[in-house]
Amino acid sequence: MNWTLEVVVVPVSDLDRAKAFYADQLGFHLDHDTQVGPTRRIIQLTPPGSGCSVVLGLGLTRMAPGSLQGLQLMVGDLRAARAELIGRGVEVSEIQLQGAPPGHPLQASDDLNYRGFFYFRDPDGNSWAVQQIKRQ
Known part of the structure; x- marks a missing residue:
């Protein structure tokens, strides 16, 4: 039996601002923006290739806007x-090399595969990591 993770609810305070960030700034594909009744709206977006x-959506979770931490995207x-x-x-961190000594300046020759990360937050403060993984 396969168990696949298909959807993660991201708690936000302003749907239109979050939709613009995820679609326009991050480049996620807008799957749908659906009004469900007079007071509920659900927006689904998918990262390219995911x-x-x-x-x-408002009222979909008890998590406070900005409280979701540790979401991770993988790139080649x-x-x-x-x-x-x-x-x-998008405001992003510098690239960090996991396992490198503190203060290690990133070199063009550093192998980032599995060890390289950078970080960003959405407008509400939900945090994301981006990791390099080149699959052989």
């Missing part, structure tokens, strides 16, 4: 992904 989507080229998000106006 089998798991995020769902934004961390430097290119970081440059793309910077170009879209």
Whole structure:
């Protein structure tokens, strides 16, 4: 039996602001924006190439907006992904090399596969990590 993770609910305070961030700035595909009754709206977006989507909606979870931490995206080229998000106006951290000594300056020759990460937050403060994984 397969158990697949298909959807993660992301707690946000402003649906339109969050939708613009995830669709326009991160480049997630807008799957649907559905009004469910007079007071409920659900927005589903999927990162390019992902089998798991995020769902934004008010009243879908007890988590406070900004309280979701540790979501992680995987990319094949961390430097290119970081440059793309910077170009879209996303504030991202420097690339960090896990396991490197403290203060280790990142070198162009550093192998980022599995060890390279950068981080960002959505407008509500939900935190994301981006990790480089090149599958052989």
